[in-house]
Amino acid sequence: MTIENIIHANRDLLDERAAADLIDVAPGTLSVWRSTGRYNLPFIKIGRKVRYRRGDLLAWMEARTRESGATA
Template sequence: MAAPSNRQNQRPFHTKRHRALFLDTAPGTLSVWRCTGRYNLPFVKIGRKVRYRRTDLVAWLEKRTRETGATA
């Protein structure tokens, strides 16, 4: 599967496939995280479609950045 192009990265909303590539995880993993509430990963519902903002994912990753091995 190819990485999203620069043009795709400039769009405000992306599919779970594109965001899964960004997070280096499987698209289904994003669905599990969203449905189980395992992680507070922001998303937008548009009808039946689920979209993720790149800016939200970057902020989410920043909050998860750790200086040590502590997980708390």
């Protein structure tokens, strides 16, 4: 892996606040979702830190896109 790839990968990792801002929820909401498993939203643990990949968040939102009011 080149240094450019490492730098790019690190920019792709968001802390809880930035991830919450991206998907328009409170940071505490992400914490609850992680602990309860309510949504299958991938995250990375680095020691005590939690990080989210921007691409995973965007894919998660895309998968939740609906064409109608159906919730199933």
